[in-house]
Amino acid sequence: MFFAVAHSVHALRLxxxxxxxxYVPVKNGSLYSLTFGSSRTCAQDEVLRAPHFGDLPLQTLYSSDGGDTYAWAFRATSNVAKVIFHNIGIHEDPACGPLLDVVAIKELYPPLPTRVKR
Known part of the structure; x- marks a missing residue:
């Protein structure tokens, strides 16, 4: 079976x-953005579950590359964060499942006040 990978060369099907x-090293108390690319592999309902974020139903896409990008933000509560992606579905076709092709995590810095008074 062939899957077109939208954002990179390699992908993982769950x-x-x-x-x-x-496990990802983070700074306790800092704000982070977790961004990832995912797409459906079949015409069935496919859902990704990430603890602390909830369920993300993957939609039917009509873009030129067939993939979509999602992002979640979180505040670190320790010095290590465990990033988990879980396919909760039990599909009729075991060859189906969400395709993950890109995952990035970035620390977000809070905006600083300006010196301009209005």
Whole structure:
């Protein structure tokens, strides 16, 4: 089976009840953005679950590259964050499942006040 990868060269397909996770070093109390690219592989309902963020139903896409980009923000509560993506679905076709092709995490700096008075 061939899947077009929208954002990069490599991708990961999460099958039925499959998960992928990684520990990422972060600064306790800092704000972060978790951005990732994902697409559906079949015409079935596909949902990604990320603990602390909830469920993300993947929609049917009509873009030129077939993928979509999602982002979540979080405040770190320790010096290590565990990023988990989980496919909660049990599909009729075991070859189906969400396709993850790009994951990025970035620290967001709070805006600083300006010296301009109005």
């Amino acid at each position: 099958g039925n009840e499959a998960s992928i996770s990684q």
